[in-house]
Amino acid sequence: MQFFLEVLIGGLLSGVMYSLVALGFVLIFKASGVFNFAQGAMVYFAALSLVGCMGMGAPLWLAFILAFAIMTLLGIATEKFVLRKMVNQAPIALFMATIGLAFFIEGLAPLLWGNEVRALEIGLVDEPIAWILDNYNMVVSSFDLFAAGLALALVALLALFFQYTRVGRALRAVADDHQAALSIGIPLQHIWALVWAVAGFVALVAGMLWGSRNGVQFALTFTALKALPVLILGGFTSVPGAIVGGLIIGASEKLAEIYIPPVLAGWFGGNFGGIEGWFPYVMALLFLLVRPEGLFGEKHIDRV
Amino acid sequence: MFYRETGQFKTSYAADQQIFPIRQDRVGVILLLLVAFIVVPLVAGSYWFNAILIPFLIFALAALGLNILTGYAGQLSLGSAAFMAVGAYAAYNFQVRVEGMPILVSFLLGGLTAAGVGILFGLPSLRIKGFYLAVATLAAQFFIVWCLTKFPYLSNYSSSGVISVPGVEMAGFTFDTPQSRYLLVLSIVTVLALLAKNMVRSTTGRAWMAVRDMDVAAEVIGIRLMHTKLLAFAVSSFYCGVAGALYAFLYLGSVEPDGFSLDLSFKILFMIIVGGVGSILGSFLGAAFILLLPIFLDISLPWLSELLHLPFDGATVSHIQLMIFGALIMFFLIVEPHGLARLWQIGKEKLRLWPFPH
Numbered sequence: 311m312q313f314f315l316e317v318l319i320g321g322l323l324s325g326v327m328y329s330l331v332a333l334g335f336v337l338i339f340k341a342s343g344v345f346n347f348a349q350g351a352m353v354y355f356a357a358l359s360l361v362g363c364m365g366m367g368a369p370l371w372l373a374f375i376l377a378f379a380i381m382t383l384l385g386i387a388t389e390k391f392v393l394r395k396m397v398n399q400a401p402i403a404l405f406m407a408t409i410g411l412a413f414f415i416e417g418l419a420p421l422l423w424g425n426e427v428r429a430l431e432i433g434l435v436d437e438p439i440a441w442i443l444d445n446y447n448m449v450v451s452s453f454d455l456f457a458a459g460l461a462l463a464l465v466a467l468l469a470l471f472f473q474y475t476r477v478g479r480a481l482r483a484v485a486d487d488h489q490a491a492l493s494i495g496i497p498l499q500h501i502w503a504l505v506w507a508v509a510g511f512v513a514l515v516a517g518m519l520w521g522s523r524n525g526v527q528f529a530l531t532f533t534a535l536k537a538l539p540v541l542i543l544g545g546f547t548s549v550p551g552a553i554v555g556g557l558i559i560g561a562s563e564k565l566a567e568i569y570i571p572p573v574l575a576g577w578f579g580g581n582f583g584g585i586e587g588w589f590p591y592v593m594a595l596l597f598l599l600v601r602p603e604g605l606f607g608e609k610h611i612d613r614v
Numbered sequence: 615m616f617y618r619e620t621g622q623f624k625t626s627y628a629a630d631q632q633i634f635p636i637r638q639d640r641v642g643v644i645l646l647l648l649v650a651f652i653v654v655p656l657v658a659g660s661y662w663f664n665a666i667l668i669p670f671l672i673f674a675l676a677a678l679g680l681n682i683l684t685g686y687a688g689q690l691s692l693g694s695a696a697f698m699a700v701g702a703y704a705a706y707n708f709q710v711r712v713e714g715m716p717i718l719v720s721f722l723l724g725g726l727t728a729a730g731v732g733i734l735f736g737l738p739s740l741r742i743k744g745f746y747l748a749v750a751t752l753a754a755q756f757f758i759v760w761c762l763t764k765f766p767y768l769s770n771y772s773s774s775g776v777i778s779v780p781g782v783e784m785a786g787f788t789f790d791t792p793q794s795r796y797l798l799v800l801s802i803v804t805v806l807a808l809l810a811k812n813m814v815r816s817t818t819g820r821a822w823m824a825v826r827d828m829d830v831a832a833e834v835i836g837i838r839l840m841h842t843k844l845l846a847f848a849v850s851s852f853y854c855g856v857a858g859a860l861y862a863f864l865y866l867g868s869v870e871p872d873g874f875s876l877d878l879s880f881k882i883l884f885m886i887i888v889g890g891v892g893s894i895l896g897s898f899l900g901a902a903f904i905l906l907l908p909i910f911l912d913i914s915l916p917w918l919s920e921l922l923h924l925p926f927d928g929a930t931v932s933h934i935q936l937m938i939f940g941a942l943i944m945f946f947l948i949v950e951p952h953g954l955a956r957l958w959q960i961g962k963e964k965l966r967l968w969p970f971p972h
Contacts, residue, residue: 345745395948402690405745406887407947409880413940421933535752535876542749578765588760591753595738598750602742612830 316450317564323454325560326461330516331537332544332552333465334509339546340485341505343401344393347408350534351415352510356381357517357526361430362423370432374514381510384415389503416531427527432518457519464515465553468508472549481505485547539590543597545607554605559590617965633812650800655793663792666905671796671803672860674901677885678810678894679853684883685892686814687846688826689739690747693754694854694882699874700758701728701855702862703768706777710770717784721802721859728855729848731758736847740840743829755876762871769871778868795864802860806853811894813849822846823892888946890955899954907942911935 331353338346359380363373392407472478483491484501492498520530540559544551566589571582603609617638624630634640658667680694705724708715735754739747762768762775769775782789782798789795813819821842824832833839862869881904889900915931918924950956 345748392944392948396951399947399951401744402684402891403887403947403951405690405748406883407944409883410940410943410947413943414937415940417933417936417938417940421930421937425929425933538749538752542746546745582764584760584764588753588756591750591756595750595753598742598746599738602746604746612828 314565317568318561319450320454321561321564322557323451323458323560324564325540325556325558326458326553327454327516327519327556328533328536328540328560329553329556330457330461330464330512330519331533332540332556333461333468333549334512334516335537335541336544336546336549336552337468337505337509337512340549341481342393342484342502343404343488344408345401345405345546346509347405347534348412348415349509349513349537350531351412351419352381352384352513353517353520353533354526354528354530355384355415355419355517356510356514357430357521357530358419358423358428360514360518361428361521361526364430365428374518377514378511381514382507385506385510386503388506389499393502394499412531412534416528420528425528427525430518430522430526432522453523457523460515460519462553464512465549468512469549477501477504536590539594542604543594545604547608548604548606551604551606559594562593563590616968617962633808633815647804650804651797655797658796660792663796666909668792668796668799668865670901670905671799672857672865673882673885673905674898675803675806675860676854676857676882677889677897677901678807679850679857680882681886681889681891681893681897682810682814682822682853683846683850685886685890685896686819686826687822687843687850688829689736689843689846690744691751691850692748692876692879692883693735693751693758694850695874695876695878696755696758697728697732697851697854698858698861698878699762699871700731700851701725701858702869702874703762703777704728704855705859706779706862707768707770709780717782717863721856721863724859725852725856728858729852732847732851732854733844736844736851739843739847752876755879759871759874774870776868776870777862779863782863789864799860799864802856806856807894807898810853814894818842818845826892884943886953888943888953890953893953893955895958896953896955899958903954907939908935911938 331349334349334352335346338344338349356377359377360373363376364370368376388411392411393404396404396407472482480491480496480501481504483494483496484498488498491501516533517526517530520533524530540552540555543559544553544555563586567583567586570585570589574582598604617636619636619638622637624635629635634643654667676694676698679697680691683689683691701724703724704727705720708720708723709717731754735751738750742750766772766775769777772778782795784798787794789798814822821832821837824835824837825839825842825846829839832842858874866873885900885904886897887900888903889898890896912935915934919931946953
């Protein structure tokens with residue numbers, strides 16, 4: 311039971327990290343209907359920029375601001391040179407363009423900052439919290455806890471931003487209907503550039519946390535693949551969905567990794583580790599069979 | 615004036631319904647096939663066969679399979695490489711485990727196995743649509759590759775799932791020269807491509823297109839959604855599976871599960887996007903483009919860096935390649951969202967009138 315709880319908590323905490331990446335997807339999908347496959351590459355680029363700026367001697371806060379500025383520039387450039395020229399094209403074409411963008415960023419980032427694995431020091435230590443270890447005899451990483459707290463704070467901030475600010479209202483209007491938003495005078499292009507900048511900010515936070523934990527390296531781009539099942543489980547258009555989906559995926563993935571391979575090995579013999587790669591997808595898939603629009607996604611009504 | 619159909623009267627139903635109704639098309643296709651079957655084997659060297667022509671034909675076949683599913687039936691799939699893997703491994707198992715199995719039957723059975731797996735992973739398409747489905751097909755991608763790595767039976771107990779295929783032999787003839795392998799691949803691809811061309815203009819193909827354009831409307835006019843969508847998954851996976859078997863048997867000779875990664879799936883998706891979604895010709899054009907682009911960049915970038923005296927090392931060159939590749943994909947989508955096939959369409963319109971203005 312103790313072990314189960316420990317795995318569960320570890321899974322939940324790492325699930326929050328998945329949510330952080332999924333959040334970037336949700337923001338862009340909500341505001342522009344673009345399924346942005348480049349989010350993983352953006353996480354990588356943001357983390358590399360952060361490390362790169364720190365390598366030039368900037369303190370963490372300054373490097374963070376600089377990296378955010380770089381991500382904003384990237385967002386504006388994407389809007390100006392790619393999205394603006396693709397208005398009115400099929401969603402699949404936009405999706406493909408973001409895969410192209412992902413390749414572009416994956417080439418650009420190491421070209422600018424070098425491609426060796428780098429450590430990112432943000433002043434957090436990854437060690438068990440003594441109090442929990444003493445009282446309950448469970449290993450809960452302080453780093454994970456901090457990351458989870460930061461992610462939750464970010465989500466709360468974004469939710470407030472979407473709900474109560476003028477820009478947030480404009481974002482929701484654009485998400486609802488591009489043309490209607492345009493006709494009442496919302497500047498579509500500014501809004502898109504803005505939302506890409508916000509997604510860049512989320513990518514930066516995700517990149518900072520993932521990077522300081524595993525090192526800043528190319529593998530950061532694969533965080534996108536971790537976020538996709540979270541996304542379909544939670545629904546593409548829901549910020550809370552990204553959080554809840556992340557928790558479910560994180561917890562079940564870690565539990566499955568511990569408990570399923572021994573069962574399989576018992577049946578067939580051999581080593582069945584590494585089911586983390588596909589298990590979240592299969593679970594999300596089975597879940598979609600029951601609820602095709604995800605947990606919190608908008609129900610789609612077809613009209614002929 | 616070169617491409618006018620004026621004066622070509624059809625006097626029988628057979629003539630009206632033939633696969634290429636315009637004479638210029640028929641002549642063109644026959645000429646193309648003659649060149650491919652006779653001229654190319656005489657002039658091309660073994661580098662051309664091994665590095666360009668054989669992979670081009672195999673990828674074109676895989677792209678054709680994905681195009682049937684995504685371009686004609688409108689179901690976005692990111693798992694085509696996994697279905698290629700199923701085809702390759704199934705064909706290998708039939709070849710190794712059944713004594714005296716003819717190679718073509720192995721390919722066919724490999725394709726059919728892939729079709730079965732395709733139907734299984736196509737089932738969710740009955741409930742979910744669009745990007746949700748695209749992400750769901752990733753489940754197939756990761757699950758199948760994992761299975762091939764973890765179940766040693768599937769790779770005949772070789773280490774880490776690598777399969778080395780036995781030599782390809784048919785009725786006493788061994789396909790050991792590049793020419794002979796090229797001709798075998800070409801024959802299979804030709805037959806399957808003509809079959810696909812026929813299929814997409816039949817009842818089935820029209821049902822696929824109706825489902826693609828709007829599946830609720832298609833259901834209302836009496837198209838059986840389940841039947842149509844699953845058939846699209848089956849046929850598409852069959853094509854991908856045969857392509858995978860050819861990839862293993864006649865191109866690489868030895869493959870591992872990780873060779874059929876998500877990157878390969880994306881590559882095939884790029885082929886149909888660049889070539890033209892919903893076009894048989896586009897699959898071939900896209901395959902050629904995506905295959906030749908890296909080769910071209912490989913040759914031109916070091917040359918360029920030498921010319922401009924830029925200190926490019928190997929890693930930098932590969933990064934620039936990646937950037938150019940991504941930028942070109944975006945450029946294509948912006949400039950010609952309907953792909954290279956659309957350019958050919960425009961060219962035909964021009965040829966019809968040329969050299970007259972009207």
